[in-house]
Amino acid sequence: PVSGRVVPQGGPGLSQGGAVGSYKAIAPNGQFWAVDLPQDGNYTYPLPNGDWRIVYVVPGYELSYYHNTTQFENATTIVVSGAPVLLEDQQIYPTPP
Numbered sequence: 001p002v003s004g005r006v007v008p009q010g011g012p013g014l015s016q017g018g019a020v021g022s023y024k025a026i027a028p029n030g031q032f033w034a035v036d037l038p039q040d041g042n043y044t045y046p047l048p049n050g051d052w053r054i055v056y057v058v059p060g061y062e063l064s065y066y067h068n069t070t071q072f073e074n075a076t077t078i079v080v081s082g083a084p085v086l087l088e089d090q091q092i093y094p095t096p097p
Helices: none
Strands: 002-008 019-024 032-036 042-045 050-057 078-080 090-092
Touching: 002 019, 002 050, 019 042, 032 042, 050 090
Parallel strands: 002 090
Antiparallel strands: 002 042, 019 032, 019 050, 050 078
8 A cells, every 4th residue: 555644735724625546657548546535634545566656636736746746747656566655745735826
């Protein structure tokens, strides 16, 4: 599994829900999975083995990818190979007015 924490930087917070999703790292139009994001921001994501890019979708915030980017092509590839993966905190920022 992949675990981490989403940390809002201002904005409405995580009370409105959200999701943590993933793309196969080879293509943004490839396989996609998602899990709900708890209000405390801590998540565990049971991804199968492979190379993944993680996306964070939270109402009131910019679409963000791990690690701290809004651009898919700049996202860090996460390698899942059986052992648990602990990610650094992901900061998210309010959608600009």
